[in-house]
Amino acid sequence: MRSIKSPVRAALFILTTVLGAALLPFAARGDSPELKISYSLATLSGSRGHEEDQGDLWARIRAGFKLPESDPRLTRVHEQAFVNRPAYLERAVQRSRLYLFHIVEEVEKRGMPMEIALLPMIESAFNPQALSPMKASGLWQFIPSTGKIYGLEQNAWYDGRRDVLQATRAALDYLENLHGMFGDWELALAAYNCGEGCVARAQGRARGNDYVSIKLPAETRNYVPKLVAVRNIIQDPERFGLKLDPIADEAYFMQVNLSRPMEARQAAKLAEMNLDEFLSLNPAFQRRVIYADARSTLLLPADRVESFQFNLNRQGADKQLQTYAARQGESAHGIASRFGVSLDWLKEYNPLNLHKGKVAKPQTLVVPVAGATNVPASSPVAVTRAPARVKTAQVDKKPATRTHTVRKGDTLSRVAKLYNVKVADIRRWNDNAEPLMPGSKLIIES
Numbered sequence: 001m002r003s004i005k006s007p008v009r010a011a012l013f014i015l016t017t018v019l020g021a022a023l024l025p026f027a028a029r030g031d032s033p034e035l036k037i038s039y040s041l042a043t044l045s046g047s048r049g050h051e052e053d054q055g056d057l058w059a060r061i062r063a064g065f066k067l068p069e070s071d072p073r074l075t076r077v078h079e080q081a082f083v084n085r086p087a088y089l090e091r092a093v094q095r096s097r098l099y100l101f102h103i104v105e106e107v108e109k110r111g112m113p114m115e116i117a118l119l120p121m122i123e124s125a126f127n128p129q130a131l132s133p134m135k136a137s138g139l140w141q142f143i144p145s146t147g148k149i150y151g152l153e154q155n156a157w158y159d160g161r162r163d164v165l166q167a168t169r170a171a172l173d174y175l176e177n178l179h180g181m182f183g184d185w186e187l188a189l190a191a192y193n194c195g196e197g198c199v200a201r202a203q204g205r206a207r208g209n210d211y212v213s214i215k216l217p218a219e220t221r222n223y224v225p226k227l228v229a230v231r232n233i234i235q236d237p238e239r240f241g242l243k244l245d246p247i248a249d250e251a252y253f254m255q256v257n258l259s260r261p262m263e264a265r266q267a268a269k270l271a272e273m274n275l276d277e278f279l280s281l282n283p284a285f286q287r288r289v290i291y292a293d294a295r296s297t298l299l300l301p302a303d304r305v306e307s308f309q310f311n312l313n314r315q316g317a318d319k320q321l322q323t324y325a326a327r328q329g330e331s332a333h334g335i336a337s338r339f340g341v342s343l344d345w346l347k348e349y350n351p352l353n354l355h356k357g358k359v360a361k362p363q364t365l366v367v368p369v370a371g372a373t374n375v376p377a378s379s380p381v382a383v384t385r386a387p388a389r390v391k392t393a394q395v396d397k398k399p400a401t402r403t404h405t406v407r408k409g410d411t412l413s414r415v416a417k418l419y420n421v422k423v424a425d426i427r428r429w430n431d432n433a434e435p436l437m438p439g440s441k442l443i444i445e446s
Helices: 007-023 057-063 072-083 086-096 100-109 114-123 144-149 164-182 185-194 196-205 218-235 264-270 275-281 302-315 332-338 343-349 412-419 423-429
Strands: 035-038 253-258 296-301 321-326 363-368 401-405 441-445
Touching: 057 100, 057 114, 057 218, 072 086, 072 218, 086 114, 100 114, 100 164, 114 164, 114 185, 114 218, 144 164, 164 185, 164 196, 185 196, 185 218, 253 302, 264 275, 264 302, 275 296, 296 302, 332 343, 332 423, 343 363, 401 412, 412 423, 412 441, 423 441
Parallel strands: none
Antiparallel strands: 035 253, 253 296, 321 363, 401 441
């Protein structure tokens, strides 16, 4: 597993990385992206008194187990089910290696039973892209409505239910609230599965109030024993004929904040990672573009941040993205042509809201920086204009011009072909080039 070796070395890594970012020149490129690095996600918890050898995260998890085994019969059933499906357990454990340190840190900070850190094992098998038939999504399987209650934004760009950090925060908030409501962690977990109303009604029908005394739906009745079964296997895997490879008790990832949007493909390349690995840490972005309401934040393995920073600074403006404020009525095809991409590219990377090929209402789009010209002042970022044409000693007069009257059915491509000029030049010569209106006049230089 990629990782830095200890909190001390992690701190040195952060210090050198941040200082490097401050001292590295941007090669005289004023448009190079600003890179900010935060380590708040993987706290350097000196309070635990860890030495240079960080040890095994599983040992730390075991030390925090607190839940009772209230239904031994069902627990044995689920233990056997997991033992009979070793490939399932192995895949879930392998996926968990990316997220467990962060989850354990957050569970420990709140003083919650450490079994809760294993809850994604039965919710999603630690697959952040998991989607249930009931539309529950992410590691913690939030349905849309509960996700919104706990601050998980969901839009065409981004689904916070799949955000590793935000969904973990929301799940622990929810469980804490449920524990406050019922005063018992087993009941809180049951309510996480079937809803607080479900558990409250079951309590009202029963003589007792504890988990084993109330009548719950079959899935919820099995929910806590299933988690306890996972706990027991993690507690003593050898008893079940299984083996757990160690996980270093240290941060796997760091957070990087960018000043510009970026394609996931490009970010993975800059970090020298494959795309699947990158998306495992950044699954919340719907269109594989790191952009959500002008917030460009991504997670990277701790030992990939330095490579990412170096490659990003070296890249400069090449392949960068920017935001563009599209006006109502603008032609989608015209926007694509203006920024040198296909209409399919524009649709793939943007949640376009179109009516008859035109922008239905003002919206912010993501477009490439390279080749962007004549972007209106409303664009949130500065753009590089096309360089002025150089005059020679022999040519010192205005170019000859022609006027084209736009007819019904004319397109910029058709007009450009008619006069043997480029579409981009027609746009540069004419402020009224888009949208084309029959009867309007276009200046054509020769």
